[in-house]
Amino acid sequence: MNDTIAAIATAQGVGAIAIIRVSGPEAFNIVSKIFSNKKFKDADSHTINYGYILDNGDKIDEVLVTKMIGPKTFTREDVVEINTHGGILITSKILELLLLNGCRLAEPGEFTKRAFLNGRIDLTEAEGIMDLINSKTDKAREMAINQMNGDASNMIHNLRDELAGIISNIEVNIDYPEYEDIEEMTLDKLSLSLKDLEDKVNRILVRSREGEYIKNGIKTVIIGRPNVGKSSLLNRLLGQNKAIVTDVLGTTRDTIEATMVLDNIILNLIDTAGIRETEDKVESIGVSKSLKLMDEADLVLFMLNYGEEITSDDKKILEKLKGKNYIIVVNKTDLDKKLDDSILDDPVYVSVLDNKNIDEIKDRIKELFNLEKLETDDLTYLTSARSQAILKQVLESVKDVKNGIKNYPIDMVEIDLKNIWNLLGEIIGESYDEELLDQLFSRFCVGK
Amino acid sequence: MDYEIIVVGGGHAGCEACLAAARKGHKTLLITGNINNIADMPCNPSIGGSAKGIVVREIDALGGEMGRNADKSLLQIKMLNFxxxxxxxxxxxQADKITYPKNMLNTLKNTPNLDIKEELVKDVLTENNKVTGVLLENGEIIKAQAVILTTGTYMNADILVGDTRKREGPHGEKPSNYLSDNLEKKGFVLKRLKTGTPPRIDKSSIDFSKTKLEPGDNVYHTFSFDNEPVYNIDKQVPCYLTYTTEETHKIILDNLTKASMYGGLSDIKGVGPRYCPSIEDKVVRFRDKPRHQLFLEPESIYYDDIYLQGFSNSMPHEIQEKMVHSLPGLENAKILKYAYSIEYDAIYPTQLKFSLETKLIENLFTAGQINGTSGYEEAACQGLIAGINASLKLEGKEPLILKRSEAYIGVLIDDLITKGIRDPYRLLTSRAEYRLLLRSDNADLRLKDKAREVGLLDDLSYEKFILKKKQISKAKEEFKEIKLTPKDNDYLSNITTPINEGISLYNILKRPEIKVSDLTCFLKNEYSSEVLNQVMIQTKYEGYIDKALKEVKKMEHYENKKIPEDINYDDMHNLASEAKQKLKEVRPLTVGQAMRISGVNPADISILLMQMKRGK
Structure with a gap:
């Protein structure tokens, strides 16, 4: 941590202002080299300084530069934040100047890593911060804060305590085999406790998936044949909810058309077929692409035309909908009915054009995702993918234990129980894994 | 006369230490306060037990004496957790308290290179922090290149009964009054520990009809891999089981303040063992428990003392009388020896290296209760390791260090020097994370090669061992090669789940309901039951064993990550202060070891790893 790092701290390309953050022992010296304000070097801590960023005398941008002297900073090091006028070109140019003058480009999550290493935050807080940065709604923010406070880990602690009780009972039986007064942990008793553990882990996983919706939004795919009214529905949904059109440059979500907030939960609306329609009006929907999108979606809005018959493509999609969260939306109820809706499962009849019955779609979504319940529940979810992956491993080990119980003595089975105990410990940072730390920090977005 | 190695103390640690050193050809002197107390069993009359029994097997595999000696001195023997x-x-x-020490003394006396001297040691002599010899209490100096201290409970020993404190060792023996003070002067941090022993009862005064019989197993066992059983299975001496009563608990609670530990004595500093609490502790801590189990164990066929296991206490004699008489079958019991507690000095074990050499003084080794452990087996295995490593040091060779995945002995020593102790350390199965690998049946497979390497396994035993290993792999191959089909075999159609296609004996053996003896008739060659048992375990539990091996591998990554010797923990500002203090005290050699230090949490380990990366 002897070098000075720099990175763009705000999302690239959006917004009127971008911030470039610099942290490390040379932060003030390096910034002074490219900053017109000569008083900056001797300025007090936590001051904002006005001036220009200069490249060999050329003005690059008019900026405000915040100076913060360590240790009262996020990383506990000397920190500079340059507020520029945004835009990819200007921000990149300034970053480049900083790098030319002795900064190193920060690795993903490196600011947070430094904050952790310098004792500013602990590991669970670090995870929480990452979620906080990415949170888009109040609820998501609340959840991230909960994770930072350790509410999420309480649940795991409890599970682990119960397990420790079972394990120590088995071990006492092993170490003091002749003490008949000590209760014997039998395979039957163990099976009961195991069932309970499995239920709880499953419940946490379900809740975490719900938490996932809170944090990342519900990935909603609108599909249907051309002219069925997908784009109109999209616009209708958006228009009524003052939607924010998200900028998604360079992310994997480049298919998201728009984001809307429904009862504090984000819906990420996806409408790829729309693109195709503009390219070629007569091109039928790409069934295969739609199917792939459906696979990844949390929710499918499948649109049909009230005035048209169901095609074989439609039937293919209907078949694939089984087992997914979906709502069948029958549009254009103002037309004469040609649709055979007897094979449809509880469709919602709307007229997007006349803005009729749109709210019912929203109510259905709320119902499907239990949004009302989510709102009143305590917000203890395991939000990180890592934690959820470990919980799935826990379920695998539970399976091992169950198989073991049938064929092996209890002291063998206990080895898998210990494994479960260790896995749960990993979630709350009570087991050791070096890669865990590296993985964790590399997940942080550059800049925080 | 000068010696290469001096062992101070003739208990279970001392015996193994001096035997290992002498057997490795070093001129060795054992100094003991009383020759008649060599290999004495001042507490329970048993050898082995959960985890401890496996340690005895490990001692045997490494060329130690405890298992062989116990085999010669049995009253009864059992396989626990069968x-x-x-x-x-x-x-x-159950070992005979007369025969066991006698047999051990015989072995010592007949070992070349080994002398025994009856005296007390006052100080360890050093030059430039390196051992030069010992100073005896009579003023005599004996020179030696290495010294192994196995002082047991004798350093500044106090016997506590009720409100009395007496400066003496077990059985009224002379304590060692100077040695621990002199060690403290050299810079050692001492710790006061306490242990206790229950009363002994006259056998003829017990009504055994009110107790439950606890016989030995009706199959033969030996601790040693090389011994044939020498006892008669039908002539084993039984133990008996009885319980405390409500009246016992009332007597204890009414008189609690008279117990040394509960106010009878105000100056108790010693910390007693958590895993072997006194009966007062049990009654106080588990008030809702209506009764506690007590075992009546014979001490010897040569005298009548019955050891009342589970009833150790520090009550005055008259209260002990009342307590004992409240027990079923012991209403008219005659107490031959009263229970007592003993307080003694130990050195804090984080001052040791993995070899059991002290960090402060070169060529000074310590083993047994002086290192804060409790139990004969724990002591003996340390004595063996100290004896081996003192010898290897003089030979200019690398020390023998057993890993946690190789032996309970490795677990014990790593725990001691890495975690330190709060109370006398007892080995438990649950302390071993790889217990599936550290079995009683495979102690020889784990350790005999090492015994050979350090020179404690003779040619004949080694050849026998190599043959056994060959037999095991040959048998395993046969099990995999020989395939059975239901057509050519009636047997297969009878086993519970029908098997349709040809299936190897190995896969049949994996079925839980199949015993290895069910399949021996299909084998081409004959194998000993020991070999077949090994094949059975390795086959039936293969999945679990593989898992354990995977865990070992995972940890090895950390175990092999050496921490630079000159690392400066003060420079790591983000370390929790407790972690920093512990790391400075233990100075772990590897990241794996650092992880096991209590008070060092994963975040501290992360910081340590980062620091090490940066240091490169």
Missing amino acids: AKGPAVQSLRA
């Missing part, structure tokens, strides 16, 4: 899996099975024997 109904559970092979990983937790462990032998426990």
